[in-house]
Amino acid sequence: MKNFKKVALASVAAAALLASGSVMAKAAGHNFNGMGRCDFNKLQLTDAQKKQLRSLRDERKDARSANEEQQRAEWTKYRTQVNELIRQKNFDDRKAKALIQAQQEKSIDMQLSHLKARHAFFQVLDEKQQQIWLKECAPSDQPFPPPQKNKK
Known part of the structure; x- marks a missing residue:
């Protein structure tokens, strides 16, 4: 019974920790779509641009x-291969590296697709909108925007 209480308490604590991190990030204005605190209304998109962006999306x-x-x-094939690898009596570095490299190639392809989409989006914007997007929405080298000071 003591172990059950410990596990239950640890589960509740972990859930609270995860939820609080999510709530704090939302309160700080972070979206989880990679766009930070981007307010697309600031871009003042024309109807034609909106239509073009919808089409791209x-x-x-x-x-x-x-x-x-x-x-x-x-993904199912990969999981099966991983399970086969870990079930073997002796670990096979060659097979493990091959699995890892295959996953890295897929990741590169997905990231390339994502960057192409962002590029296409950016090209729809006019010069002024591009500057606004770069200032307000573009990913930066900072993991999170600086905290906003409370206005009193």
């Missing part, structure tokens, strides 16, 4: 949906 969404089944199958 829909194309990307359709491409992801088309590959979803294949990606699921590849």
Whole structure:
């Protein structure tokens, strides 16, 4: 019974810790879409730009949906290979490195696709909007924006 209480308490504490981090990040204005505190209203997009951006978003969404089944199958295959690797009596560095490299290639491809989409988005903006986006929305070398001082 004592162990159950410890596990239950640890579970509650872990959940509270995760929730508080999420709440604090939201309170600080962080979105989890990689865009920080970007307010797209500041860009003052024209109707034509909005339409073009929706089209880009829909194309990307359709491409992801088309590959979803294949990606699921590849992920299942990867998990099976990992499980086979760890079940072996002796660890095989060569097979492990091959698995890791294959996953890294997929990660590179996904990141490349993401950057291409961001580039396409940026090209829709005019020069003034690009400057606003770079100032307000672009990823920076800072992990989080500096805290805002309370105005009294």
